[in-house]
Amino acid sequence: MTATQNSAGLGIEFRDIEKRYGAMLALRRVSMNIAAGEFVALLGHNGSGKTTLLKIAALLGRPTAGEVSFFPDPAGDVIAIKRRIGMVAHNTLLYDELTAAENLRFFARLYGLDDIPSRITHALEAAGLVARRDSLVRTFSRGMRQRMAIGRALLAGPNLLLLDEPAAGLDRQGLDWLNETLSHLHREGCTILMSTHGRSETLALATRAVCLEAGSVVRDTGPAAHSNEILDLAAGFGSPPRFESQERAR
C-alpha cells in the first residue's frame, strides 16, 4: 500500500466553473469547496459532467469560465501541485507496449521519485501483479489493467486522488483491495474525489456526496454525511438518465 507524501491532503475549490465544448455546456457554474482530507463522491448520470470536472481538477483541461484553486498552495506552482495529484481515469493511462514494471518505472522517473525499484515492487505487490511484472500490459485482462492503473496513480503518494469510476472492471478481490486501499489513504489524510454513476460498495467510504445533473450541482450533502444517505442518493442514479434535461440545458 502506498502512503501519501505527507500527512496533509490537498484541498480544492471550484468557483463558478463553466466548461463549454462547442455549443454544448458540459459544466454550468459549478462551485464547491473540498477540504483537505475529505472523501467526496461525485454522483451523476452519464454525461452529467463528472469526468469534465475531474479533468479540470487534474489540470488536464481549463475551464471556459471560473477558477479552480488548491490549498494549501503557498506558491501556486502548477508543477508542484501536479506532483501531489494522482488520477485514475476512464482509460488506463498505461502503455500497452511496455511491461508493468516498465510502465511504473517510467512514471516514477517522470515524478522524480527516489527508491524506484522498491516503489515498483510495493505497487505491484499491492495490486497483486508481482508475478506479471515483466509482462506487457497489452496481455493483461481488464481487471488487471484497472489494478495497474490504480497502482500507477498511487505510485507517487498523492495528496489529492481523483478517481473516475475506479471500480470498473474489478472482480470481487479487486474491489476489496480498492476499498481497503482507499480506506487507508483516507485515514492518512489524502483528499479523494471519486465519480460514479451508481451504487457501489466503495461509496460507503465517502463522507460527502455531490450530485451533478446536466453539468450543474443539484445536491451537496456537505461534509460528514452518513454513508446511508450517500448510498441512497447513489441508488437514484441507477435509473436511466434523464436526457431531456440535458437537451434543455443545451
Next chain:
Amino acid sequence: MTLARAASIIVAKELRAEFRSFELLNTTVVFVLIVVVLFSFTFDPTNPESRRFGPGLLWIALLFAGSLMLQPSFTREQANDTLAALRLSPIEPFAILLGKILANLAFLLLAEVILLPVFAVLYNVRILPVLGQLSFVMLLGTLGLATIGTVFAAISSQARMRELLLPLLLLPALTPVLIASTEATAGLLADSPELSRTWVVFLAGFDLIFLTAAWLFGEYLFEE
C-alpha cells in the same frame, strides 16, 4: 525536474517501445528504400545530370518518410489516453514535445544511416569524402523535419481526418527546409564539393526559430 531530464526520460521510453516492435522503423526504411530504388531506374546513374536530381530525390523521400513516421508519435498516445498521463506528470509541457521531437529525430537519422549508402551506390555519388559535412547538413535538415513534423503531428492527432491533415500541413511548412537541405546536399555532392554556408545558416536559423516557437506555444497543443 529539469526540462532535459524529463525529455530524456520520454525519449528513452519512445526508443524502448519502438525497438520492441520496430513498427515505425520497418515501415519507414522500406518506404524510403522503395522510393530511392524506383527513381534510380528512371535515371542513368553515370549521367552527371542524374546526380543533380539525386539530392532532391533523397530529401523528398525523407520528407514522405517523415510524414509516415511522425503521424503515430501522438496517435499512439491515444490508445489508452497516455498523453493525459504525460500531461498529469509534474513536468513542463514542452518536455513532452521535446522528448517526441528528439525520439523522431533519432528514428529519422537511423533511417538515413540505412538509406545513405544505398543512395550513394544507386546514384553513383561519392559520400565518403564529405561524410562529416553531409552528416551535419542531414542533421540540421532532419531536425527541422522532426521539429515541425512533431508539432503538426500533435495538432493533427486531435483532428478527425488526421491522416490527410498532417501531410497537408507538413509539406508547405517544410518547403524552406527542403529547399535549403537539397541545395546544401547538392553542393556537397557536386564534382567540386563545397559546403554552402548560406544554406547551413538558413537551416540552423530555421531549426532555432521553430524550436523556440514550440517551446513558447507547446503547452497549448495538448489542451482539450
